[in-house]
Amino acid sequence: MNQKKGVIRGICISPRRGTAKYPVETAKIVPDWGIEEDAHGGKWHRQISLLALEKIEAFREKGADVDFGAFGENLIVEGFDLRNVPVDSEIRIRDAVRLKVTQIGKECHSHCAIYQRMGDCIMPREGIFAEVLTGGMIRVGDCVEVVMPQEDRPYSVAVITLSDKAFAGERDDLSGPAIEKILKDSEEKDHIRFNIKETILLPDGEEGLKKQLIRLADQRQVDLILTTGGTGFAPRDMTPEATIAVCDRMANGIADAIRNYSMTITDRAMFSRAVSGMRKKTLIINLPGSPKAVTEALEYILPKLPHGLDVLRGNVQECGRK
Template sequence: MFRVGIITASDKGSKGEREDLSGKVISDILERKGYIVEKYIILPDNEEDLSREMIHMSDDLKVDLILTTGGTGFSKRDVTPEATINVCDRMAPGIAEAIRYYSLSITPRAMLSRAVSGIRKDTLIVNLPGSPKAVKEALDYIIDSLHHGLEILTGRTGECAR
């Protein structure tokens, strides 16, 4: 099965001032689907730290998928998309677009998401929203397609046709 890294971007969460419910939602959903969570970490909203951890998970741990939560809004401290763009070799905009499209059917505030998705070497990186509810909705919506994309990316299948 696929190996995953989870990164929560949260100044308060990294200091222990707020419980990270979103990261736990991601972990629970993935484990139920048979994914292996290799690493789960909470980091402050710092572009350099986030990029460094994505590189570590991709290049050293060789996870197949990195899911981030938080840091995708309009606050000056929200830098998860920039950190993700910095480390990706190729972008995969359809994933973030699909999440926004689906989320807009729930709330018009979804248009405020700056989330991105891309590929670093053999690792897919996807920015998810910050709230537990939005994380669950987004991940439930994309998980089956993500699975197929990971099969293609990792060479486990080469067939896209149904």
């Protein structure tokens, strides 16, 4: 088990969002919430934020006079580069508190006071975020240990539906829930475990989808993104274009296999423009838009996906799970 060790050099909280965090010597970590009395706690995946002391000190060397908490960070850790700690790693504090890394970096929606003053802020690219698995008391000076993810953990998935009408509330999204059901049933049916991290409903078009694909692959580091909709001939069907734009490499054997299989059911499958590809270690697959077609396509490819996902993860063995 690959492990890294460090020390907590600062703990910061703030009672209200949008206000600067201030240092404290001790804090109570609450399971599935975050730090007690910190405004960013809650039932979501960014319960606690962490930043490396080394990154703060390097920023100070540029002439920035910044205190602990100025970047909105909860925990300042010395001893390793947090930016290189992958999602699904565990951060253990004093062998009692356990955090699970859920996101690397974040999008900066509005430039903070530090950015306005320095023209830069390190939190969006250097900060990491975690949810609380096990709570307890922590204090400055506590030892921190990072345990890298297990190879046999469930595959993390995001599901994105593209539909102008569903986004506008003019009809229900049936394809996204169909994908969720198949994934949830896969452990019993195919002995494959999936962990659905996010489900997203977007209008058709390219820019919004590109933004989400980049975020999910780079920050959430999900293993698999499944899109449904937007692969036909309509003017706003731009799912393939968005996918191609963000991928480092294409894997269109998957899209071709879906088309070939679907042609045995309906010859209208020839009008699908779906593609598949990879961004870093995330596999992106375009699925059809109708609930019937998406179910047929996903049930066909799902038992075969573990091999490719394992190779992308960098597992030593390049074979699917039994």
